[in-house]
Amino acid sequence: MKRRVLFVCTANSARSLMAEALLRNMAGDRFEVASAGTEPTSPHPMALQVLEEAGIATEGLHSKQLADVQGQYWDYVITLCEKAASECGTVCQPAQQIAWDFPDPVPANRHATFALTLKEIRERIALFALVHQKETGPKPASYDPVAVFKALADDFRLSALLLIRSQEQLCVCELTEAFEAPQPKVSRHLAILRDAGLLATDRRGQWIYYSLNPEIPQWLGRVLDETASHNARLIENPLARLQAMADRPSVQCL
Structure with a gap:
């Protein structure tokens, strides 16, 4: 599965758009990329x-609100200015937060300044893609019992895993509704379960659906x-809220 990268700056009019276009052009086969402001x-x-002068496609590039993409899962959130870094804090958890700082070329409004910014961001993007080249594939889980039970030693994670198991697959918005929990909390716990090899993921548009990993060993399957x-009580209330969500046509995963 491709790693997902979100670039953020203040206006999302130059630096973060350049970074989005550059990474998509240089390593679009390994990353899904977006930007916001x-x-x-x-x-x-x-x-x-x-x-365009550098031969990089600009179709589809448009400025977006950070709030419009915060509900999605991101592996990396990269800020391109100090102001964005300070304002973003720890958005889109559990994404890895990376802070870059490039001068804004907009105030100068000169072609040479924009070209220099593009060159500098391109160099940083090339380094990022190279460093993370070996990290884009899924890491095989060891299913060490200590690591597995540590991942399950949380009431929310255990209940979420059992609920996903009972429904075969669920997306973040459904789990958020079922547990009446904020999206960052749900995403953070799902990432722990995924990294432990307990969950598999399937991307559909902007949403990631989670299911029980078919590769889990037999002994772990029997435990679950x-x-x-x-322990049906662990998912009794979330299951009821999930069913209520399904019964309301207006409630959708947007």
Whole structure:
């Protein structure tokens, strides 16, 4: 599965759009990329111009609100200015937060300044893609009992795993509703279960659906079967809320 990268700056008009276009052009086969702004405006014409002059596609590039993408899962959130880094804090958890700082070329409004910014961001993107080249594939789980039981030693994670097991697959928005929990908390715990090899993922558009990993060993499958059959109360309330969600046509995963 491709790693997901979100670039963030203040206006999402130049630097973060350049970074989005560059990474997609340089390593789009290994990363899914987007950008957003804390105070978005619109793409700066000169930013689009220097990208096109460099032979980099600009179709589909547009400025977006950070709030519009916070509900999605991201592996990396990369800020491109100090202001965005301070305002973003720890958005999109459990994403790895990376802070870069490039001068904003917009105030100068000069072609040469935009071209220099593009060059500097391109160099950083190339290094990022190289460093993370070996990290884009899923890491095989060891299913060490200590690691497995540590991942399950949380009431929310255990209940979420059992609920997913009972429904075969669920997305973050459904789990958020079922447990009446904020999205960052749900995503953080799902990432722990996924990293432990307990969950598999399937991307559909902007949403990731989670299911029980078919690769889990037989001994672990038996543990989960026994746990589920003797502890139905763990998912009783979440299951009821999930059913209520299904019965309301207006409630959808947007």
